Amino acid sequence: MPERILVVDDDPGMQAALQEVLAKRGYEGDSAFSAEEALEKTAANSYDLILLDVKLPGISGLEAIPRIMSQGDQGDIIMMTAHGSREMALEAIGKGAYDFFTKPFNLQEMDIVIKRAIERRRLKGEVERLKSRLCKEAGLIEKIIGASRCMKQLKGMIQRIAPLETTVLITGESGTGKELVADLIHSLSPRVSGPFIKINCASIPENLLESELCGHERGAFTGAVSMKEGKFELAHKGTILMDEIGEMPFTLQAKLLRLVEQKQFERLGGKKAISVDVRIIAATNQDLTSLIKEKRFREDLYYRLNVGAIYVPPLRERKDDLPLLIDHFLREINVKLGTNVTAVSREGMELLLNHDWPGNVREFANLLERAVIHCSGRTLSGEEVSMAFQRAPRIEEASARETAISLGETLDEIEKTLIITALRKNKGKQSDAARSLGLNPKNLWKKIRKHHIEKVMEVDEPEE
Ligand SMILES: Nc1ncnc2c1ncn2[C@@H]1O[C@H](COP(=O)(O)OP(=O)(O)OP(=O)(O)O)[C@@H](O)[C@H]1O
Numbered sequence: 001m002p003e004r005i006l007v008v009d010d011d012p013g014m015q016a017a018l019q020e021v022l023a024k025r026g027y028e029g030d031s032a033f034s035a036e037e038a039l040e041k042t043a044a045n046s047y048d049l050i051l052l053d054v055k056l057p058g059i060s061g062l063e064a065i066p067r068i069m070s071q072g073d074q075g076d077i078i079m080m081t082a083h084g085s086r087e088m089a090l091e092a093i094g095k096g097a098y099d100f101f102t103k104p105f106n107l108q109e110m111d112i113v114i115k116r117a118i119e120r121r122r123l124k125g126e127v128e129r130l131k132s133r134l135c136k137e138a139g140l141i142e143k144i145i146g147a148s149r150c151m152k153q154l155k156g157m158i159q160r161i162a163p164l165e166t167t168v169l170i171t172g173e174s175g176t177g178k179e180l181v182a183d184l185i186h187s188l189s190p191r192v193s194g195p196f197i198k199i200n201c202a203s204i205p206e207n208l209l210e211s212e213l214c215g216h217e218r219g220a221f222t223g224a225v226s227m228k229e230g231k232f233e234l235a236h237k238g239t240i241l242m243d244e245i246g247e248m249p250f251t252l253q254a255k256l257l258r259l260v261e262q263k264q265f266e267r268l269g270g271k272k273a274i275s276v277d278v279r280i281i282a283a284t285n286q287d288l289t290s291l292i293k294e295k296r297f298r299e300d301l302y303y304r305l306n307v308g309a310i311y312v313p314p315l316r317e318r319k320d321d322l323p324l325l326i327d328h329f330l331r332e333i334n335v336k337l338g339t340n341v342t343a344v345s346r347e348g349m350e351l352l353l354n355h356d357w358p359g360n361v362r363e364f365a366n367l368l369e370r371a372v373i374h375c376s377g378r379t380l381s382g383e384e385v386s387m388a389f390q391r392a393p394r395i396e397e398a399s400a401r402e403t404a405i406s407l408g409e410t411l412d413e414i415e416k417t418l419i420i421t422a423l424r425k426n427k428g429k430q431s432d433a434a435r436s437l438g439l440n441p442k443n444l445w446k447k448i449r450k451h452h453i454e455k456v457m458e459v460d461e462p463e464e
């Protein structure tokens with residue numbers, strides 16, 4: 001887009017001459033024949049530069065300077081003065097004009113002055129854009145609550161890795177915030193305007209995972225009635241989060257390796273190699289190095305993924321963050337439940353500090369929510385916190401109390417209790433448990449994974 005320049009001069013001959021020069025230089029010129037007209041125009045438009053004559057019929061050019069400048073997003077003002085009125089030019093600069101040139105004008109001098117002003121305008125805009133981007137990014141990173149040393153390091157690491165194109169492997173215990181970290185890496189990367197696609201490798205049955213990831217051609221298998229794009233294609237120009245990467249079947253890992261290395265794959269049933277431009281972020285709460293030893297995870301894939309390595313520390317190692325987390329989650333919970341609990345008593349705080357938080361931030365947020373539901377005042381008492389701990393669903397207890405559900409459990413916890421109870425009743429047979437819950441077995445398995453029930457009860461993924 002050409003720069004817009006407003007010429008303010010009451011002499012029609014001068015106007016015409018200047019407009020001609022500007023047009024020849026590729027600028028878009030506009031004209032005003034008095035300061036009053038100029039003010040009307042600057043009120044309605046934004047110009048990249050204003051050439052202002054000193055001597056004008058009504059309001060003088062000098063008087064007009066501050067008034068034009070107060071009118072929003074205007075570029076610099078360059079004064080045009082008659083030869084020999086240097087004093088006046090200096091006064092204009094004192095009032096805020098950027099530069100001046102003398103009339104009758106010397107083309108070369110004028111060109112330089114205009115170019116400099118336009119360049120300055122461009123740089124100013126650039127600085128503004130960078131400033132606002134930095135502010136926005138600083139705001140985004142604060143979505144991760146925590147000011148402890150390890151969290152500061154984590155945030156620094158995210159800010160360093162995000163703008164790069166590297167593959168990232170995020171590790172950390174369940175509930176530490178790995179998905180949140182992945183979200184931020186995408187948001188702080190140049191791919192932010194592209195898609196962010198997530199896939200949970202654990203919740204999709206092994207035989208469907210490949211088609212989910214790579215898509216399939218029509219007729220690739222029974223039921224493939226039309227071509228379908230996979231997640232990799234959908235993530236083109238963006239980022240893909242492969243969550244629970246440790247659950248990826250060994251055979252598929254070879255395909256993934258090729259994808260990471262060459263950014264190429266084929267749809268199921270297709271021969272054509274499809275190239276995509278995606279950034280891969282993988283996450284897991286498993287120890288991949290021990291999976292490698294058990295030959296369940298490819299070592300070469302591990303090294304390819306682990307280029308950018310981010311470890312999210314467990315909550316028990318950063319208990320000094322608890323006050324900040326309390327503040328953050330109480331605010332969220334109050335909005336959600338319409339409550340007004342703003343603090344935790346000293347006794348309550350002690351209980352929170354003494355707990356080990358195996359479920360990390362997720363467990364912490366759930367516990368606070370349970371405590372708030374039962375809170376009668378604005379401060380959580382020790383007793384209220386302690387009751388919330390007692391109400392936390394434990395797997396051993398779930399079957400003992402059947403499906404007795406108490407107020408104060410979060411929906412997630414109720415779901416978990418129901419599933420454990422159903423599994424117990426049906427001696428771990430998932431198809432029966434699913435039927436009794438009115439779920440299809442695949443969905444039940446997804447939920448089992450979601451609540452990590454398979455890690456504590458002996459249930460395996462059902463055969464197809
Ligand atoms: N540092 C944090 N600040 C604010 N919220 C957090 C933080 N860490 C985690 N959370 C919140 O806790 C919940 C669990 O986090 P998230 O789903 O990212 O964990 P995860 O590490 O992916 O767990 P899993 O391994 O079980 O999938 C989310 O609601 C998330 O927003």
Ligand SMILES: [Mg+2]
Nearest residue numbers: 178179243283
């Ligand atoms: Mg997760």
